[in-house]
Amino acid sequence: MNREPVIEISDLRMGYERDKEDILKGIDIEVYPGQIIGYIGPNGAGKSTTVKILLGILNNYRGEIKIFGKDISKDNTEYKRKIGYVPETAEIYDTLTAREYLTFLGEVYGMEHKEVDTKARKLMTLFDIERNYYSRISSYSKGMKQKLLIIASLIHNPDILFLDEPLSGLDANSVMIFKEVLSKLAAQGKTIFYSSHIMEVVEKISHRILLLNNGQVVADGTFNELREMSEEGSLEEIFNQLTGFNNHRDIADEFISTLSPDY
Amino acid sequence: MKDFISLKILDKFSFAFEKFGVDYKIMRKILQIKLIMDCRRVPTIMTSHKKDDEDKNFLVSSLISYVLVGLVAMVIVISSLSLFVKMSFCLGMILFMITTTMIADFSSVLLDVKDKNILQCRPIDSKTINTAKAIHIFIYIFIITMATAGPSIIAGTIKHGIIFFIIFFFVLLLSSVFIIFVTSLMYSLILNFFDGEKLKDIINYVQIMLTIVLIIGYQFVGRMFNVSQYDVVFTPKWWIYFLPPSWFAAPFQLFVEKDFGNHYIYLSLLGIIIPIISFIVYTKVIVPYFEKNLSKLNNNSTGKNRFTEIRERLQWMIGKILCFNKMENIFFRFTQKMILNERKLKLRIYPNASLAAVMPLIIIFRTFGHNRTFSEVIGEIARSKSYFSIYMSILLLSNLIIMIKTSEKYGGAWIYRVLPIEEPSPIYRGAFKAFLVQYIIPAYLVPSIVFLVICGPKIFIDMAVMLLNLILVSSIIFKISSRELPFSMDFNHIKSSNIMALIISLVYCGLSIALHMFLKPVANALLVYSGVLIIAIILFWTMGMKIKWKDVI
Numbered sequence: 001m002n003r004e005p006v007i008e009i010s011d012l013r014m015g016y017e018r019d020k021e022d023i024l025k026g027i028d029i030e031v032y033p034g035q036i037i038g039y040i041g042p043n044g045a046g047k048s049t050t051v052k053i054l055l056g057i058l059n060n061y062r063g064e065i066k067i068f069g070k071d072i073s074k075d076n077t078e079y080k081r082k083i084g085y086v087p088e089t090a091e092i093y094d095t096l097t098a099r100e101y102l103t104f105l106g107e108v109y110g111m112e113h114k115e116v117d118t119k120a121r122k123l124m125t126l127f128d129i130e131r132n133y134y135s136r137i138s139s140y141s142k143g144m145k146q147k148l149l150i151i152a153s154l155i156h157n158p159d160i161l162f163l164d165e166p167l168s169g170l171d172a173n174s175v176m177i178f179k180e181v182l183s184k185l186a187a188q189g190k191t192i193f194y195s196s197h198i199m200e201v202v203e204k205i206s207h208r209i210l211l212l213n214n215g216q217v218v219a220d221g222t223f224n225e226l227r228e229m230s231e232e233g234s235l236e237e238i239f240n241q242l243t244g245f246n247n248h249r250d251i252a253d254e255f256i257s258t259l260s261p262d263y
Numbered sequence: 264m265k266d267f268i269s270l271k272i273l274d275k276f277s278f279a280f281e282k283f284g285v286d287y288k289i290m291r292k293i294l295q296i297k298l299i300m301d302c303r304r305v306p307t308i309m310t311s312h313k314k315d316d317e318d319k320n321f322l323v324s325s326l327i328s329y330v331l332v333g334l335v336a337m338v339i340v341i342s343s344l345s346l347f348v349k350m351s352f353c354l355g356m357i358l359f360m361i362t363t364t365m366i367a368d369f370s371s372v373l374l375d376v377k378d379k380n381i382l383q384c385r386p387i388d389s390k391t392i393n394t395a396k397a398i399h400i401f402i403y404i405f406i407i408t409m410a411t412a413g414p415s416i417i418a419g420t421i422k423h424g425i426i427f428f429i430i431f432f433f434v435l436l437l438s439s440v441f442i443i444f445v446t447s448l449m450y451s452l453i454l455n456f457f458d459g460e461k462l463k464d465i466i467n468y469v470q471i472m473l474t475i476v477l478i479i480g481y482q483f484v485g486r487m488f489n490v491s492q493y494d495v496v497f498t499p500k501w502w503i504y505f506l507p508p509s510w511f512a513a514p515f516q517l518f519v520e521k522d523f524g525n526h527y528i529y530l531s532l533l534g535i536i537i538p539i540i541s542f543i544v545y546t547k548v549i550v551p552y553f554e555k556n557l558s559k560l561n562n563n564s565t566g567k568n569r570f571t572e573i574r575e576r577l578q579w580m581i582g583k584i585l586c587f588n589k590m591e592n593i594f595f596r597f598t599q600k601m602i603l604n605e606r607k608l609k610l611r612i613y614p615n616a617s618l619a620a621v622m623p624l625i626i627i628f629r630t631f632g633h634n635r636t637f638s639e640v641i642g643e644i645a646r647s648k649s650y651f652s653i654y655m656s657i658l659l660l661s662n663l664i665i666m667i668k669t670s671e672k673y674g675g676a677w678i679y680r681v682l683p684i685e686e687p688s689p690i691y692r693g694a695f696k697a698f699l700v701q702y703i704i705p706a707y708l709v710p711s712i713v714f715l716v717i718c719g720p721k722i723f724i725d726m727a728v729m730l731l732n733l734i735l736v737s738s739i740i741f742k743i744s745s746r747e748l749p750f751s752m753d754f755n756h757i758k759s760s761n762i763m764a765l766i767i768s769l770v771y772c773g774l775s776i777a778l779h780m781f782l783k784p785v786a787n788a789l790l791v792y793s794g795v796l797i798i799a800i801i802l803f804w805t806m807g808m809k810i811k812w813k814d815v816i
Contacts, residue, residue, distance in 0.1 A: 057680040076812070080683035091674030093750065095604040104600075107593045108682045134571075136460060136604070 004069060006160060006191050007031040007054070012063040014049060023049050024061070025215035031193075033159075036186050038206030039195040040235075042243050045212040047195050048088065051162050054193075055085055067160070081109060084153035088164035088195075090145050094137035098124065098148055101137060102155060109156035116155060123151045127174060142169035150178065161185070162193045167201065179205055203235040213243050267298050269402050286391045293382070293395040298402075328477060329410035332360050337414035341422060346520050347527070350512035357411045358438055358508055363473040364407055365446045366466060404439050423519050430518055434511045437538040441507065444541035447549050467606040474614040479621060503530070510534035585696050590684065594693030594749075598667070601750055602701055607671040611754070612663060616702050619659035620709035623652035641717055650714040650722055651779070653707075653729050654772045660703050661736040661768040665761065667698050670750035679748050687748065688810050694749040695741050699734065707733055724789045728779060731796035736771045738803050740764045745808075748815055 009029040015022040024046045031037060041047050052058045054065065056076055065072050067079045093101065099120065106116025124130040127147040132140060137148060146169045153161060167175050182192055182205060196202050202209065203223055211219035211226075219226055219242055223235060232238045240246060270291060277287045336353040344352075382392050412435055420428040453462045503509045503526070513530030516522045578599050586592040602608060627649050628640070670676075684690065711726045744764065782788040 055681050057677055077683050077685045080681060083681070085681050087677065089674070091672065091677065093601065093670070093672050093675035093678075095606070095672065096600055097604075100597075100600045100604075104593065104597045105678070105682070108590070108684065110683075139460060 003032050005030040005066075006033050006068060008064075008066040009050075009054075010064045012050070012053065012061060012065065014046075014053065014058070014061040023215055024053075026063070027212075027215075027217055029210065029217065029220075031191055033189045033191055034186050035207050036182060036192045036194055036205055038202035038209040039193055039212070040197070040199070040202055040209065040239065041212035042245075046215045047212055048164065050212070051085075051164060051193065051195065055083065055162060056080060081156070082159040084156070084158035084161045086149050086153045086161075086163045086166045088168075090142075090149060092137060092145070092149070094140075094145075097136055098129075098133050101148075102152060105152055106155050111156065120151065120155060123155070124148075127151065127177070143171060143174070146170055147174065158190070160191045160193070162195075164195045165197070166194070167196070167198070199234065199236040199239060209235070211239065211242055218242050267295065269298070269406075270295060273398070280394065283394075284390055285394045286388070289387055290391050290395045290398070293387075293392070294399055294402075297395070297399050301403075326406070326410045329360060329364075329407055330414070332356060332477075333411040333414040336411065337418045340415045340419045346423075347509075347512055347516040347522075350515045351506070351508045353415050354434070354438065354511045355506075355508035357408070357415075357435075358442065358511075359476075360411050361404065361407055361439070362442050362446065363469055363476075365404070365442060366449070366469040366473075400443070404443070408435055408439060423515075427515070427519055430514050434514060434534070437534060438507070438511050440538040440542050440545075444538070444545045444549075447545065448541075451549055451552055463606065467609060470610050471613045474610070475617045478614050478618050479625070504533065507537075510537065581700060585700070586693060588689050588692070590689035591693040591696075594690045595697045596693075598694040598697035598749060599701055601670070602667075602698065605671060607754070608666065608669065611669075612666055612702055615659065615663055616706040619656045619663070620706040622655045622659060623650075623710040624713060626652045626655065644714075645718045648780075648783075650711075650718060650725060651776060653710050653714065653726075654732075654776050656707060656710055657729060657733045657736065657775075658768050658772045660706055660733060661740050661771075662761070662764050663703065664695070664698060664737045664741045665744050665764055667694055667741075667749050668744065668747045668752045669754050670752070671754070673751050673753050676748055676751035679751070686810070687812055687815050688808055690748060691741070691745055691808060691810060692804070695738070699737065703733065703737060704730075724793065725779070725783075728789055728793050728796065731793055731800065732771075732775050735796060735800050735803065736768055736775075738800065738807075739771070740767055742803075742807055743767065745810060746815060 007029065008031075009027055012024050012027040013022050014024040027046075027050065039047055039050075049058065053061050054067070054072075056072065059073070059076075068082070070079060072079060096104070099117065102120035103113055103116045106120065107113055111119075121130060121133055124133050124147075127150075129140075129144050129147055132144060137145065140148065146166070150166060153163075167178065170178065179201075182194075186192055186207070194202065194206060206223065208222055209219065209226055210217055219229065219238070221229070226235070226238050227233070230238045230241050232241050240248070273291070273294075277291075280287045280290065336356045339349045339353045339356075342349055378392070378396070412431070416428060416431050419431065450462065453465055510530050510533040513527040513534060516524075516527045517531055578596050582592050582595045582599075586595045602612070627644055679687075679690070707730060711729070714722060715726060778792070779789075782792055
């Protein structure tokens, strides 16, 4: 590939406490524009930590990270203009209304108030929640809040998107819209970092899959490459095999026998 | 699991519940869970001093406040006022306390929608659920009533005999019914005309009002003893029929004093008939209506509101005048919206700001108020240097600025990291200015305008000096506590930095008073002083407020 990578991570290490084992144990990734990357791994593998480091939320890491060709430990503000983020837990200043929240974010990204206002309202309309544009976010249902987070991450038309379980709570129709939006964005040359536990979705939308286990990248490639590598059928099975988990049947049996001992 | 005395007492009546077809065992379990949850809920009155890690009933600890109110009521009962007047006062206080507490703290019990999701999908019949709810409310009303009315009952019974006790008992019963009716009627009406958000706003205002009345009311407790020595001559007027406390006070006049005046008979009849009617209306109309409309609680009105539009334009204008930097301007408006929207934050700010606003006036009228006419008092205040008591407001207000760090939704602070903001200084500057404009300066203006009216324009320069001092000391405290970004901390984190801030503002205010007093007689010295203060503030904000990302947590 002759294009420049948008994200270059080399030997990324990170530990929350000094004497404890590192959470990230040397990660090397290069990401190119136009890729949708499925970023998967078991709970506690270090997925969210990596994303938080890339976003600049955590900064006591070791190793080097370049985004748009610049080291983010040196220039830690400019690159954020072109990054969007949907966090997994919808922690948000929800006493504000959607309008207040979205225009605030847009203005920080350097847009004019009127411009964000029109844009935000239009996007809310497309997601069928324009009725709630003027109401407090705290009154939203889970799906509505998720739609708002998605809009908030895209309002400034970023080049890189970090999505952490972005579909949770969305209805089937909205899921279809959003998946289509993602593939269109990727076709435009935007990079999407898609982290999820729902393997079917990751399998379908990702151009490339990164499997993280215990702080290390254990698999990296297209879905077909992964399948050849592990000789398993679905991404779920590949996931189980690569993370060394094969006793799900035994656990399920025990679960059932705990519920009804005489069964 | 923890057991409660109230439940043990309830156990004695279990047969009665069983008789009405209530599954007592399940109802007891529901109540137990609810009481445990209540232990972990911080009531409105206690917000300023609390321990969050202890599993003890907050209601019990907040009972102290109710007992204090009860003691004041007791002072009235043993005073030499005529029985009808003092019982009206006493019952008025008790009714006020119970009503506002009902609205402020038990709105969560009355308006519980979570209940439905958790309990109604289980195999429990609705009779048991509804009885559990009713008993739950009843337990609390009973405890609060006992705490507030207890001292009066004891003192009154000693003074007036057992007949007083019997009447008090029935009056309390009737007035509790009346209160439940009034509160739920209020909720129903609000829900009918407005949406859930509006209702939450109104509950929030009642909470704020309750806290303000309590905080400021305590400042007057001492004065109560003086007032109660005067004898108020009372002649019933027509409007007395519209005051619920007088309905419930009339029976005392009737049976204890044996005064069978027409007014007292009619009032007593009202006191019996209205609660009975309201009980019937409550069970037949309001409860069913309420259940139906409760789901509306999570609804939200949509569309633009004219008022918010005007408010927004005003914020734009003020922001333009005060903030030159674009990022600062954005955060100025952001902060204004946050502090105006967040109910829990308002609940903490408003009572303290109002106390700061009226504190100098309380001090003045306490020291000057003895046995003098109003104009004498005013004249005396105008001649004295009593306006220096505004430094008391400065002390209280400058401490308030720390509140800006806190938010109910402090988790939302991740956006600061994700957004492309080069330096955090504009965030702080915008937030500080917004807080100053929204709360601190308005609260300062209340006592200073009162003093300006009393003392005339000659103290204008003093007021200016005080305002500048207020801004400077607030800036210093703000700077010291600026390791955390606005709205990024839980409310509980505020305690430790509070003491530090208090010490700083104490020292600062002490020195300022001394300097101010010293410069006062010197011609034009205060003018120079304010000039120096303006320069100090500008220097502080241009040089002192350079905050880097690495300094911020």
